Amino acid sequence: MEYDFDRIVERRGTGSFKWDTNQERFGRDDLIPFWVADMDFASPQPVTEAMKRRLEHPVYGYSARDDDYFSAVTGWLSSRHNWQVKREWLAFSPPGVIQAIHILINILTRPGDSVVVQTPAYSPLLNVVTGNGRVLVKNSLKESxxxxxxxxxxxxxxxxSAVSPSLLLFCSPHNPSGRVWDREELVRLSAxxxxxxxxxISDEIHADFVFPGKSHLPYGSLSDEALQKSITCISASKTFNISGLQLATLVIADAEIRERYEKAVDVAQLNLDNIFGEVALKAAYTECEEWLDHLLVYLKGNLDMLTAFISEHLPAVKVNRPEGTYLVWLDFRALGLSSAEINRLLVERAGVALYEGREFGEDRDGFFRMNIACPRPLLKEGLTRIGEALSGYL
Ligand SMILES: Cc1ncc(COP(=O)(O)O)c(C=O)c1O
Incomplete structure (x- = not known):
């Protein structure tokens, strides 16, 4: 089948977080946004078709996950990640991964306990620690x-040296560095x-985005010990561009922890999925693998184009080439400008919006994260504008 990832889908005026909030965020509403991590591609057709079919039935009452839902998830983990997960290990978080982690922190730790997060990090992973009155311990990644x-x-x-350390929030593949962790690294971490x-808690929301030559290893698949002492979070939301449908799946092998999680979810009445999230997940995990394979080839093309463009037109900017995710961590430090100054040039001169490094919890002055999951013409336009805006500074 042919897939047209070059097609530009107009998202302005659709209540899009990425396209319709730039005025308040960056002071301009005409920017090309490369910041938040959702994609500018249409979701795969089987997903849309399945939702349309469900829409035709005019009753949208409470919904329940059926057998097909469970087998769609276990089937995906088996076929895509070679991980055989038992149905009873699965738990859910209708709103998303971070809300699940918020609940889990309260189950697994006590106020004042230390929680380790590797930085730079997706900032909600930091906020969920401090916001729950736990001590954030940063294990900074080192660059080589x-x-x-x-x-x-x-x-x-x-x-x-931490006060009652009991939990590590791990991100695999890693946002924003794009690292896909090797088996040796995971084994050492687990030891x-x-x-x-x-x-x-292994946040594997980006697990399906891995570039050729690497493969993602679910943390819980490492060993029985790793499985029992971890919870893996996955989601179809990033993979099939359905984050607005709000859903996530957890693999919790420890029966007691799973029971406590389910009780907490029940108390908050978070156990019922969004009806369309459910329908979309089943179609995505069972009918859209080929779409994903094509998407990954396209994203690799975007990454190659970005790398070639930067080495030709912005040689002072260093690309940290990701092994997975669709996020690129860029190092502008050689320009000798502050992050605020670079950001001003990007917004005011180039008309593009990227995430500043400081959003990732550390003093990463001069770093920016760019989301490249968009039609290539849009990416090219963005890069061209960045090249022109920074040309006097190279
Ligand atoms: C590492 C990571 N975890 C979680 C999320 C958000 O997940 P959710 O929308 O399911 O809360 C993101 C979104 O960018 C992410 O990058």
Whole structure:
């Protein structure tokens, strides 16, 4: 089948977080947005068709997950990630991954406990720790030759000197660095956590976006020990561009923790999925694998184009080439300008919006994150404008 990822879908005026909030966020509503992580592609057709069919039935009352829902999730984890997950391990979070982590932090830790997060990090992963009155312990990733690595020595030291450390919020593949962790790294991480009795929540929302040459290894698939001492969060939301439908799935093998999670979800009455989220997930996980394969080829093309453009027109900007995700971590430090100044040039001169490095919880002055999941003509337009806006500074 042919897929037209070059097609520009007008998203302005659709209540889009990415396209319709730029005036309040950046002071201009005519920017090309490359900040928040959703894609500018139409969702796959089987997803739209399934929702249309459901829409035809005029009753939209409370919905319940059926057998097909469970088998769609376990089937996807098996076929795509070679992970055999039992149906009873699955738990859900209708709103999303972060809301699930918010509940889990309250189940797995007590106020004042330390929670480790590797930085730079997707900021809600930091806020969910501090916002719940837990102590945030940052294990900063170290960069080596444009590749971010886990600083294991720092991790051990930080855990050993923290006040009641009990939890690590892990991001795999990693946003914003784009790292797809190798088996050796995961095994070493798991050994460190196991030795110190640290439970792991592995946020694998970007698991389906992996570039050729790498493969994503679910943390819970490493070993029985890793499985029992972790919760893995996955979602069809990023993969099939359905984040507005709000859904997420958790793999919780420990029966007692799962029961406590389900009780908390029940108390908050968060156990019922959005009817369209449910329909979309089933279609996505069972009918759209080929669409995803084509999308990944297209995203690789976008990444190659960005890399070639930057090396030709913006040689002072360093591209941290991602191994997964559709997010590119760019280093503008060689320009010798502050982040605020670069941001001003990007917004006012180039008319584009990127995420500043400081959004990721650390002093990453001079770094920006760019979302490249958009039709290539749009990406090209954005890059051309960035090239022109910064030309006097190279
Ligand atoms: C690492 C990571 N976790 C979670 C989320 C958000 O997930 P949800 O919308 O399901 O809360 C994002 C979105 O960008 C993300 O990058």
């Amino acid at each position: 030759g444009g590749r971010y690595m886990i600083d294991f020595d720092d991790l051990e030291e930080k855990i050993d 460190i956590c196991s030795k110190r009795d640290i439970f792991v």
